[in-house]
Amino acid sequence: MATEKEYFKGISKIPYLPSAGPHDVMCFKQYNAEEVLLGRKMEDWLRFSVCYWHSFCGTGADPFGSQTLHRPWNQGTPMESARNRLNAAFEFFTKLGVKYYTFHDRDMAPEGATLEESNRNLDQLTDLALQLQAQTGVQVLWVTCNLFAHPRYMNGAATNPDSHVVAYAGAQVKKGLDIAKKLGAENFVFWGGREGFYSILNTDVAAELKHMANFFKMAVRYKEKIGLKCQFLIEPKPKEPCKHQYDYDAMSVIGFLKHYGLDDHFKLNIEPNHTTLAGHSYEHDIIMASAFGMLGSVDSNTGSPDLGWDTDQFPMDTKSTTLVMKAVIEQGGLQPGGLNFDAKVRRESTDLEDLFIAHIGAMDAFARGLRNAVRLIEEGLLPGMVKERYSSFNQGIGLKVEEGSATLEDMEAFIKQNGEPKVASGKQEKYESIFNHYI
Numbered sequence: 001m002a003t004e005k006e007y008f009k010g011i012s013k014i015p016y017l018p019s020a021g022p023h024d025v026m027c028f029k030q031y032n033a034e035e036v037l038l039g040r041k042m043e044d045w046l047r048f049s050v051c052y053w054h055s056f057c058g059t060g061a062d063p064f065g066s067q068t069l070h071r072p073w074n075q076g077t078p079m080e081s082a083r084n085r086l087n088a089a090f091e092f093f094t095k096l097g098v099k100y101y102t103f104h105d106r107d108m109a110p111e112g113a114t115l116e117e118s119n120r121n122l123d124q125l126t127d128l129a130l131q132l133q134a135q136t137g138v139q140v141l142w143v144t145c146n147l148f149a150h151p152r153y154m155n156g157a158a159t160n161p162d163s164h165v166v167a168y169a170g171a172q173v174k175k176g177l178d179i180a181k182k183l184g185a186e187n188f189v190f191w192g193g194r195e196g197f198y199s200i201l202n203t204d205v206a207a208e209l210k211h212m213a214n215f216f217k218m219a220v221r222y223k224e225k226i227g228l229k230c231q232f233l234i235e236p237k238p239k240e241p242c243k244h245q246y247d248y249d250a251m252s253v254i255g256f257l258k259h260y261g262l263d264d265h266f267k268l269n270i271e272p273n274h275t276t277l278a279g280h281s282y283e284h285d286i287i288m289a290s291a292f293g294m295l296g297s298v299d300s301n302t303g304s305p306d307l308g309w310d311t312d313q314f315p316m317d318t319k320s321t322t323l324v325m326k327a328v329i330e331q332g333g334l335q336p337g338g339l340n341f342d343a344k345v346r347r348e349s350t351d352l353e354d355l356f357i358a359h360i361g362a363m364d365a366f367a368r369g370l371r372n373a374v375r376l377i378e379e380g381l382l383p384g385m386v387k388e389r390y391s392s393f394n395q396g397i398g399l400k401v402e403e404g405s406a407t408l409e410d411m412e413a414f415i416k417q418n419g420e421p422k423v424a425s426g427k428q429e430k431y432e433s434i435f436n437h438y439i
Contacts, residue, residue, distance in 0.1 A: 007072055007088040008352055013095050014360060025357050030367035033097060037374045038329065045328070045370055047338030048363055049100035049141040050093060051299075053107045054312065055355055056085045060347035068347045078110040082125050090132040096359055100141035102189075102340050105176050106149065115168070119175050126179050133183065141338050142187035142233065142269070142297065145169075145176040148194045148241065158215035159195045159208035159246070166211065173219055181228045186336040187297060188223075189269050190216070191235040196242030209246060213260035220265045231336050233269035233296045236285060238278040240310055249278040250285035254292055267296030271342055272320070273303035273310055283323040290331045297337025298324065300366065314343040314362040319439050321369025322376070329373055339366060372438045382434055385427075 017027040033043035060068035073084035086108070093101060108129065109121035133139060147157035147169050155161060157169035180188050195212060197203040219232070234257070238248045247253045250268055257263040268289045275285040282302065289295035302315045315321060328334055341362055345354045376382055392398040397414045400406035 005084070005087065007091055008095060008356075011095055011353065011356060014097055014356065025360065026353070028360060028364055028367070030364040030371065031360075032367070037370065038378075040333070042367060042370065043099065044335075045325070045333060046363075046366055047100065047141070047334055048098045048366075049102050049338050049340035050089075050096065050098055050359065051340055051342045052089060052101060052103035054342065054344035055092070056089050057107050058344050060350070062347060065347070068350055069345075070350075071352075079121065079124070082109055082121075083128060086125060086128055086132065090136055090138060092355065093138045094136050096356065098359075099137065100139055100186075100338055100340070102140070102142050102144070102342075104144050104146040105172065105179065106146040111150065115171055115175075118172075122175065122179060126182055129183060140180070140183045140185040141340055142189045142230075143176055143180040143183070143185045144189040144191060145172050147172065147192075153194050156192075156194045156196070156208070158192070158212040161204075161208075166215065170215065170218060173215075174222060177219065177222055177226065177228055180230055181226055185230050187231045187233050187269075188228075189233045189235055189297075190219075191237070191269075192245060192247050193237070193241055195247065196239075196245035198243045209256070212246065213256070213262065216260075216262055216266070220262070231296055232266045233337070234266055235269040235271060235274070235299065236278075237271070237274040237310070240277070249275065249280065250288045250294070254289070254294055257294075263294070267294050267337075269297045269299060269337070269340075270295065271299035271301060272315070272324075273301050273312060273342075274299075276303050276305045277308075277310060282317075282320045283327065286324055286327050290327045293331075295327070295331060295334070295337075297334060298328075298339050299342035300324075300339040300362065301341065301343040312342060312344050314341065314345075314358045316361055316365050318365055318368045318372065321366045322372040322435075322439060323369075325366065325369040325373040326376060329370075329377060376435075376438045382431065385431065385434075 011026070015027050016032045017024065018029055020027050020029050031042065033041065035042045037045065056073070058069060073088040074081050075084060089101065105122055109118070109125040112118040112121055147153055152165055152168060153160070155165070158166060160166050160169070177188065192212070223232070234247055234253050236247045236249050236253050237245050239245055246256070250270065253268055254263070257266050270285045270289055272282045272286070276282060286295060286298060300315050302313050302317065302320065303311045304313070341359060343358070343362065345358050349358070393402045397406065397410060400410060
């Protein structure tokens with residue numbers, strides 16, 4: 001790729017070296033993009049994506065400390081830095097060997113003093129992005145709008161009590177959808193970081209939920225008007241920055257979408273770190289969304305459940321990645337979604353190579369999870385045990401329940417004839433032991 005400057009000097013395209021030792025961290029040991037598993041290339045099962053905001057905009061600052069990550073692309077005026085950042089990002093994508101990236105509108109281009117200036121900035125930077133996409137073949141997995149950082153959104157965007165702010169959010173999303181079409185984005189994400197409340201005393205919950213639903217309906221209509229062919233996604237999170245966020249978890253979002261008749265237009269982008277913040281297990285929301293046919297994409301990260309905030313760490317645990325990939329395989333894949341690394345290197349990981357090491361490790365963890373899940377499914381032991389556990393629903397009264405034709409009178413008659421059911425062990429420890437065999 002021809003760029004003005006090489007930012008990651010001394011790093012070439014990351015190779016696949018399955019025989020590499022534990023000290024070899026600048027190569028893939030599990031991820032082999034072209035390898036075919038269950039009739040599909042590994043890269044097509046995994047559909048890896050790099051997120052723009054953490055990897056190229058992050059500074060390492062936190063509430064207790066200032067910037068620790070001093071990147072060579074963050075030099076010059078805001079627009080000059082933005083161009084440098086974009087060139088650095090595409091150099092990174094190509095050397096890492098991923099095909100997708102994701103971004104917020106305000107990651108790509110700085111916000112201006114007016115909406116018009118912000119839009120001009122975005123037009124200029126996405127012109128460059130389009131050129132770099134054409135040069136490299138790297139495409140946009142999804143676009144989203146930052147409707148949470150600017151002070152105007154401190155009380156929410158689509159749920160703001162001031163309709164003037166709601167209108168600004170709508171204008172920003174309109175431009176975001178135009179940019180999604182321009183760049184050929186396969187998905188568009190809505191994350192409501194400020195859509196919720198800190199105190200119920202100053203909040204009309206019913207009004208805010210209705211306004212948010214109507215906001216989404218506006219987006220659907222505009223998407224159809226401009227002929228944008230992409231999947232809409234909502235990303236659940238229970239809290240932070242709000243005390244209570246309306247899109248609390250997968251089931252909350254699914255219930256909201258079904259209540260307002262939006263479930264045909266949206267799926268879910270699940271971030272496991274958000275799932276654990278809601279008090280669930282890592283894989284919980286992925287499983288629940290998939291069970292309802294609503295799993296659209298995954299923000300592949302992890303957190304520290306012992307902490308009460310979103311740490312956005314790179315996923316390295318193969319048990320978790322195996323459970324995720326099992327669900328992905330069972331639903332036939334994530335396309336047009338993917339596995340987006342919404343994760344950041346720690347503020348102490350200050351070397352440029354740490355960006356590569358983090359992504360390589362996470363990609364290998366998911367590749368290993370994929371291999372584990374494929375083997376588990378192909379050998380069929382665990383799926384067979386689950387099938388046998390529910391076998392009573394294949395005939396008789398169980399079949400009537402399965403088909404929805406049973407009545408309470410049928411239930412009563414069956415019990416009078418057959419008496420008390422036998423206690424059957426759930427064999428949880430046996431399932432867990434067998435699962436560990438594949439890890």
